[in-house]
Amino acid sequence: MLNPFDIVIFGGGGDLSIRKLLPAMYRAYQEGNLPEGSRIVPTVRELANKEEFIEKVNQGLQEHLGQGEYNQQDWKTFSQFIEPLAINVTQVDDGWKALKALLESDAPDKSRVFYLSLPPAVYGSCSEVLAQMNLITPTSRVVVEKPIGYCGESAEVINAKVAEYFDEQQIFRIDHYLGKETVQNLMALRFSNVIFENLWDAKTIDNIQISISETVGLETRAGFYDKAGALRDMVQNHLLQLLCLVAMESPNKLSANSIRTEKLKVLESLRPLVNEDVDENVIRGQYVPGELDGTVVPGYLEELGSASHTETFVAIRANIDNWRWSGVPFYLRTGKRMKKRCAEIIVEYKPVSHNVYQKNVGNIEPNRLIIRLQPEESIQLTLMSKRLDSLDMQLEPVTLNLDLSKDSANTFHSDAYKRLMLDAAANNPALFIHRNEVKQAWAWIDPIIEKWEKEGTPSLYRAGTWGPESADELLAQKGHKWFNVG
Numbered sequence: 001m002l003n004p005f006d007i008v009i010f011g012g013g014g015d016l017s018i019r020k021l022l023p024a025m026y027r028a029y030q031e032g033n034l035p036e037g038s039r040i041v042p043t044v045r046e047l048a049n050k051e052e053f054i055e056k057v058n059q060g061l062q063e064h065l066g067q068g069e070y071n072q073q074d075w076k077t078f079s080q081f082i083e084p085l086a087i088n089v090t091q092v093d094d095g096w097k098a099l100k101a102l103l104e105s106d107a108p109d110k111s112r113v114f115y116l117s118l119p120p121a122v123y124g125s126c127s128e129v130l131a132q133m134n135l136i137t138p139t140s141r142v143v144v145e146k147p148i149g150y151c152g153e154s155a156e157v158i159n160a161k162v163a164e165y166f167d168e169q170q171i172f173r174i175d176h177y178l179g180k181e182t183v184q185n186l187m188a189l190r191f192s193n194v195i196f197e198n199l200w201d202a203k204t205i206d207n208i209q210i211s212i213s214e215t216v217g218l219e220t221r222a223g224f225y226d227k228a229g230a231l232r233d234m235v236q237n238h239l240l241q242l243l244c245l246v247a248m249e250s251p252n253k254l255s256a257n258s259i260r261t262e263k264l265k266v267l268e269s270l271r272p273l274v275n276e277d278v279d280e281n282v283i284r285g286q287y288v289p290g291e292l293d294g295t296v297v298p299g300y301l302e303e304l305g306s307a308s309h310t311e312t313f314v315a316i317r318a319n320i321d322n323w324r325w326s327g328v329p330f331y332l333r334t335g336k337r338m339k340k341r342c343a344e345i346i347v348e349y350k351p352v353s354h355n356v357y358q359k360n361v362g363n364i365e366p367n368r369l370i371i372r373l374q375p376e377e378s379i380q381l382t383l384m385s386k387r388l389d390s391l392d393m394q395l396e397p398v399t400l401n402l403d404l405s406k407d408s409a410n411t412f413h414s415d416a417y418k419r420l421m422l423d424a425a426a427n428n429p430a431l432f433i434h435r436n437e438v439k440q441a442w443a444w445i446d447p448i449i450e451k452w453e454k455e456g457t458p459s460l461y462r463a464g465t466w467g468p469e470s471a472d473e474l475l476a477q478k479g480h481k482w483f484n485v486g
């Protein structure tokens with residue numbers, strides 16, 4: 001069990017905090033993982049009265065928790081952990097003094113987590129005030145959200161500024177995809193089962209697809225999203241991190257250093273995509289009006305209300321130039337307003353080397369390992385098997401299915417933010433990102449952005465589809481096909 005901790009959420013009234021961070025803490029409480037004596041301090045710019053803010057949190061929980069998770073009794077006790085404060089995050093004011101008094105009313109070695117749910121541009125100045133106020137103790141950690149910066153250079157400026165006040169081991173760069181249970185299971189699957197690890201290279205694997213499709217559009221984030229686009233918002237972080245976990249070598253041990261070292265090697269081995277490589281291997285798309293689940297939805301430009309070339313879809317054919325993966329394409333894809341919400345990793349194996357069956361017994365489909373992160377968490381392995389309802393030899397594909405949502409105990413809610421916030425409180429950085437990884441990921445992304453800024457426009461796709469046709473052609477060039485759910 002964790003020791004009591006204080007978590008200060010700067011930007012505590014914002015979208016991320018209300019939708020994800022505070023529900024995550026509520027779940028931690030329900031599961032008995034929020035130790036008595038801990039305090040949750042959401043800071044907001046203005047606070048008319050505390051009760052009003054706490055009621056906003058209450059409403060947020062009811063809206064964003066799953067069915068049956070919320071109940072009045074738990075809320076009543078949980079709400080007592082919450083101590084909202086009004087603070088100007090970049091300048092000393094009375095709010096800061098109140099924060100100092102609150103934090104210093106407990107033992108100086110109590111674990112402190114400063115969660116910066118703020119625009120990256122103010123990570124530095126907020127850290128500076130934390131230092132000025134003498135609030136950074138040896139048991140303090142700072143959690144910062146992705147994407148850090150808009151390019152490699154701006155990320156370095158932000159990382160360097162935060163590093164003036166916090167040591168690298170105190171900086172927890174969060175990528176919530178790493179907190180998803182199935183993502184951790186991917187490591188368990190690879191490194192604790194001999195059958196997978198021995199079949200995990202270019203000799204047996206034909207191609208790997210990593211796809212995160214979303215049905216939501218711009219939501220309320222026009223200001224951020226139109227400047228970022230899918231490449232910065234999803235590929236630079238979530239997709240590249242998943243790629244690292246799929247492709248990395250086994251770490252010596254499960255320490256943060258060992259894991260990060262192996263992930264970094266993957267990022268360093270990514271074949272750079274520059275100039276015409278970008279045209280050949282990267283597709284950018286933007287949605288136009290279409291139909292999603294029987295409802296007509298507007299296009300990106302209608303939602304935005306102005307002209308824009310920002311991409312809402314990206315598909316990439318990536319190559320990892322190392323001994324294990326030489327020649328295996330890694331297809332990365334993400335998009336908004338796509339046909340289904342789904343995040344999955346598909347490992348497609350090579351065909352059998354010699355087919356002993358006649359054509360009329362059925363085609364031999366390649367084995368596939370499907371690691372699904374959402375909407376449900378599962379791991380499936382498709383195999384060929386003999387049909388049982390026929391005397392003739394007839395083959396059919398069958399699926400071994402490990403349904404992780406069913407197998408977990410009732411009280412456990414898989415919640416990436418909960419896991420990672422508790423890891424930060426427990427000072428466990430294994431699932432957080434090192435500065436060098438951020439730098440290397442940007443080094444791969446920057447030339448793509450540069451090329452796009454110079455020329456071209458996104459290919460259009462109808463909302464409610466799987467993206468532009470050019471994304472299908474990208475795979476067809478090598479005889480592959482996206483494996484679309486449903």
Ligand code: BG6
Nearest residue numbers: 176212214216233234238343374
């Ligand atoms: C965030 C992106 O990091 O991840 C959002 O900024 C995206 O644009 C979200 O919608 C997706 O997360 P999840 O866990 O819902 O797949």
